[in-house]
Amino acid sequence: MVQNRDRVTADAGIELILSTGIPLHVTGSSAVDLWMHPGALTPATVKVRQKPPTPSEIQRDLERTEHTGPARTTLLYIVPRLTSTLREMAAVNRSLAIAALSDQTVLIDGREFRPETSNSRAELTQEHVRRQPWxxxxxxxxxxxxxxxxxxxxxxxxxxxxxxxxxxxxxxxxxxxxxxxxxxxxxxxxxxxxxxxxxxPGPRGIRTSWYGLDPVANQARRVLEAGTGLGALLSGDAAADSISPWRIPSRAVIYAHAGMNLAKLGFAESNADSATLEYTVPADHTLWATAQAWVEASQLQTVDPLITAWDVIRIGGPDAGDAVGKLRETVLSSWAKVAE
Structure with missing residues (x-):
């Protein structure tokens, strides 16, 4: 699938923040917790902007965040670039945080942060700001x-x-x-x-990347068991292997209603290229209904086969097309059974 690298995503902003060394925990499809100081948790509402907001837009969003979010909630903008207006307003208002992708700069709590290494992959990727027909x-x-x-x-x-x-x-x-x-x-x-x-367009929301040493199937099983109360669903290679085995899974994809700290399960934070497991709190909430419609008693808690196929294509690999072909064959065969 062709990616439009002129678009901003929440994923890219989250990866940039993590690359600066700031601990972060995803709590919703547009909400995170930031640990700026030991024992000090800062809830933040995430807003993705395809261009830097104006002063009036910033003030409006700050007021909305103050009225709708928990007490002392920070407004976290993910933007393509840093402007003098954003820098000035973030300096005087500690409730405003900025993650500027092209500048590789994060402004939080009146301080400036940059990636700790040169391996940060927070880049502009495909994202459409219009409302999606979920x-x-x-x-x-x-x-x-x-x-x-x-x-x-x-x-x-x-x-x-x-x-x-x-x-x-x-x-x-x-x-x-x-x-x-x-x-x-x-x-x-x-x-x-x-x-x-x-x-x-993909389920959107906020995605974090993790690395584990165990076989991917075992990693997925461990997270699914820990995330039962969060409605955790399996997708990607690991789900494809349970639906229509074709290739050895190289990466698992987990969707859940809220975030979870996978470091407690033995995972290490990773960039997107090295990840063995992705954890996403999606904006597309239909994933759970369609998964339930497709579920069979013998299956793991997986997303439906079409979401699985979409993730297999996104993850890629030399035989991704063959794996998707097997999924397509399985879906069409199952669809036709009633007619026979």
Whole structure:
């Protein structure tokens, strides 16, 4: 998949902050805790901006953060570059923090930080600031679960969205679906699978990278067990191996409702290139509903096969295409079983 490196992501900002040596714990899809001093925890609301905010925008966001967040919450901007306005306002307002990607500079608590090594990979990557059609992407995934016609009420439950959202999504997919009696089915599941992989923007949210020495499957199992109360779901190579074995997993991907300190489980913080496990608190909350719709008693707690395929492509590797091909074959075979 082609990445647009002119866009700013929360992941890149979080990785930049970690590279400066500041301990950080992800608590939500737009929230983190910063440990600036021993025993002193600073909650922060994360805002990603594709261009530096103006003074009036900064003041507005500070007021919103003060009224909606916990007491003494910091507003953390992740921006493409540092401006004199941002530097000046961060210097006089300790409730404002900045992570400037191209400058490799972090301003927090009135102080300036830079990466401790030259290996920081906090860079501009693909991110779209417009509202994402999570409901349409979720509907695509549940339509590919079976060729059995299902009414909008059932599709809404499986996709984790409202019936109104399903109705709107069906209109957007009108060339790919048709009505059979009181239910809806995909007309060309292969094309719909390919369309999803080409258009899905990713679950977004905040991702942290970790490194472990154990086999990837064992690493994933350890985090899933520790994250049961957080709704932890497995994706990427490790999930693909449980759905349709093809290659030895090189990296596990975990999605959860809230962050978890994996250092307590024996992991070391890592940059994205060296990671053996990624931990993400996603902005796309439909992952849990579609996972439940696809789940089988014999499976681990995994995301649905399409999210798994998307992550396998993103992670890459010489045989990623073959692994995705096996997943596609498994999905289409399962979809067609009801028709036989």
């Amino acid at each position: 409901g349409r992407h979720a509907l695509t995934r549940v339509l590919l679960r079976t060729c059995e016609p299902r009414p909008q009420t059932v599709l809404a439950k499986e996709a984790g969205v409202t019936q109104a959202a399903v109705s709107q999504a069906l209109k957007a997919l009108e060339d790919q679906v048709e009505r059979h009696g009181r239910g809806w089915v995909a007309t060309n599941p292969g094309a719909l699978f390919d369309q999803f992989l080409a258009t899905y």
